[in-house]
Amino acid sequence: MPIPIHLQFIDLSYKIKYVPRQKKSGTMSQILRMDCSVVGVQEERTIIEGITGMVSPGEVLAILGPSGSGKSTLLNIISGRLQSRHGGAVLANGKRLTRAEIKRIGFVAQDDVLYPHLTVRETLVFAALLRLPRTMGKEEKVMAAEKVMVELGLEKCSETIVGNAYVRGVSGGERRRVSIGKEVLVDPSVMVLDEPTSGLDATAAQRVVKGLGREAKEKGRGVVMAVHQPASQAYQMFDLVMVMSAEGKCVYFGKGFEAMEYFEKLGFVPGFQLNPADFMLDLANGIAHGDNHGDPSxxxxxxxxxxxxxxxxxxKECINATLTRDAVQTETISSNNNKKEEEMQNKKKKKDYCNISWLSQFTILFHRSLKERRHESFSSLRIFQVLATAILAGLMWWHSNINNIQDRLGLLFFITIFLGVFASFNSVFTFPQDRPIFIKERSSGMYSLSSYFMARMVGDLPMELLLPTVFVLVVYWMAGLRPEFGAFMLTLALLLGYVLVAQGLGLALGAIIMDAKQASTMATVTMLAFLLTGGFYVQNLPAGMVWLKYASFTFYCFRLLIGVQYKQSEITRLGLGQGQGRKNDSSDIVGEVEEVGVIASVVALVVMFVGYRILAYVALRRIKI
Structure with a gap:
């Protein structure tokens, strides 16, 4: 049973500052003067104001209001996700929210934040393994996930992938219940849900609300939900109702069955039989039924x-009475648990607190990453891309001659181009795509940042290296590169290391920018700069741009490839060394292999491999959760 929490919120307000857009009219000089006059001028907009209410264990509080009335903002404040950025107070058992209480508040966002390629069972089992305490064994956690599936009616679709807008999976109602199930797993004291019935038909919505109400009564759990337009049957399940106007102000808070009587006393009576929720939403928008009550304002x-x-x-009197009557009873239980958790946090001396060890987090996240990303990494389109390019390149350079320097170097540089671009562009979307789930799970204290980061790094290795290995196997032997097995293994190892460095660049750009389109644009520009300074197209760079080639991992990889394919004796025999006779323009490229030594090139690639990932990790640490 969850620890009982009486949740009170008093005089909540939230404001944001913004720069208003000015309506431009008049002559050009007037427009320019107007633009200059408003530069840096900010206005303040009130999202919610003076919101007071409460919910006790076993009660369901429904927050009604039109779109833009501040329902989502209110829920974020109540659940502790906007701490120190709002006016008023949120209390749990008479005290301001602490990190311990926030952990006991389950929060379900308006959008379902789930991995689309995991099945329903996998989603809930992984959540149970990560969120349930270490005192429970693995089998107990799996059984807890199975129990939640039964409670929420998800047994029939347990082996179906969750899906999303682009991947076919379970229905919208089932996906919503999976999101709720992830929070129900930890047996929270309070459940906060943002539009849990959004996008569902009346039957599915009623099933969700009924399940939440049953859980509240049986477990003594408080439930707070924002509902846009509930059906009349769903409305009857609400113990408490709050109605918010479009301006973010409260127009009613009290028992659900007393709402209509209250509005009737004010003279607002529907002219015909009407769903109470629809009637109150009309009032919140300023639309009065029956007699004329004036304009909406x-x-x-x-x-x-x-x-x-x-x-x-x-x-407010009711809240004060509740604080006086119930605080003593619940304070002892809550304070004891809070003290224990605070002591554990002080001993650990770390910001993140999780239920299981770091190694367990890493193992579970690694396993989940493999299951989720295998569909993306080994999609038929990506496999076709690699194989088609490899076969085409193999045919273009079919059994090329080592003495044909121009063609052979062109092949080596093409390989670096393709694998560098392939790896960097695949990885640049990793963190932007994961961001919603990452923030949601980190805010719930499911795992530490380091365990997540390491699991992604290690889990991506087989995904990112298998297809490049296939590409090298096809191209190397079709093109007739140096046939010695040692040369092949060196080439393969070098190119796989190069792939990991390029992947690191994509990860760093994605983590720093956190916008898929902008990050991919930056990856394009960066890779273009590295390719141009890689040593194949231009050998004599302008003095002000020479530094750029030493920052290019393509520069080092290309030179190492030349060193593997051309021995020193062959460079001398072909007359391609620096200061020797030159047979063609490619002699400059091969001759410059000695410009940067093998050890220096390897060290540079290792530094970039580590450095890019450190940049990505530091960028992730800056994300506010």
């Missing part, structure tokens, strides 16, 4: 004024 003003005079004082 006057209707909303009447409702807000009445609430502030009559209901708000009663709500």
């Amino acid at each position: 006057s209707v909303k003003q009447t409702l807000v004024t009445s609430y502030n005079k009559t209901l708000a004082p009663k709500v």
Whole structure:
């Protein structure tokens, strides 16, 4: 059973600052003067104001209001995700929210943040393994996930992938229940849900609300949910109802069955039989039924004024009475648990707190990464891309002659181009795509950043290296490169290391920018600069740009490839060394292999391999959760 939490929120407000867009009219000089006059001028917009309410164990509080009324902002504040950035206070058992209480509040966002290629069972089992305490064995955690599936009616679709807008999977209602199930697993004291019935039909929505209500009553769990337009049957399951106007102000808070009577006393009566939720949403928008009550602004003003005079004082009195009556009973349990958790946190001396050891986190996340990413890494389109390019290149350079320097060097540089671009562009989307799930799971304390990062790095190795290995196997022997097995293995090892360095560049850019389109654009520009300075197209760079080639991993990889394919004796025999007779323009390229030694090139690639990943890790640490 969850630890009982009486949640109170008093006089909550939230404002944002923004620079308004000015309507431009008049002559050009007037527009320019107007633009200069408003530079840096900010205005303040109120999202919510004066919101007070409470929810006790076993109660379901529904927050109604039109789009843009601040429901999602209110839920974020209540769940502790906007701490120190709002006015008013959120209390748990009479005290301000601490990290321990926030951990006991389950939060389900409006959008389903799930891995699309995992099945329903895999999603819940991985969540159970990560979130349930280490005192439970693996079998117990798996059984807990199975129990949640039964409670939420997900047994029939347990082996179906979750899916998303682009991947066919379970239905919208089932996907919503999976999101709820991930939070129910940890038996939270309070569940906060943002639009849990959004996009569902009436039957599916009623099933979700009914399940939440049953869980609240049986487990003594408080439930707070924002609902846009619930059906009448769903409305009857709400113990408490809060109605918010479009301006973010409260117009009603109280028992669900008393709402209609309250509005009738104010003279707002529907002219025909109407769903109470629909009627109150109309009022929140300023639309009054029956007699003419004036324009929408006057209707909303009447409702807000009445609430502030009559209901708000009663709500605050009720909150004070609850604090006095119940704080002593629940304080002992909560404070003891808080002290234990704080002591453990002080002993660990770390910011992140998780239920299982670092090694367990790494193992579970590594396993999950392999299962999720195998579909993307080994998609039929990606396999076709690699094989088609390898076969085409093999045919173009079919059994090339070692004495044909121009063609042979062109092949080596093409290989570096393809593998560098392939690896960097595949990895640049990794963290931007993972960001919603990463933030959601990190904010829930599921794992530490280091365990997630290392699991992704290690888990990506087989995914990122298998297809490049196939590419090298095909191209190397079709093109007739140096046939010695040692030369082949050196070439393969060098190119796989090069792939990992290019992957690191993509990871770093993706983590720093965290926008897929912008990061891919930066990857394009960076790779283009590295390729141009790689040593094949231009040998004599301008003095101000020479440094760029030493920052290019393509520069080092290309020179190492030349060193593997051309021995010193062959360079001398072919007359391609520096200061010797030159047979063609390629002699400059081969001759410059001695410009940077083998050890220096290897060290440079190792430094870049490590450095890019450190940049990515530091960038991830800056993400606010």
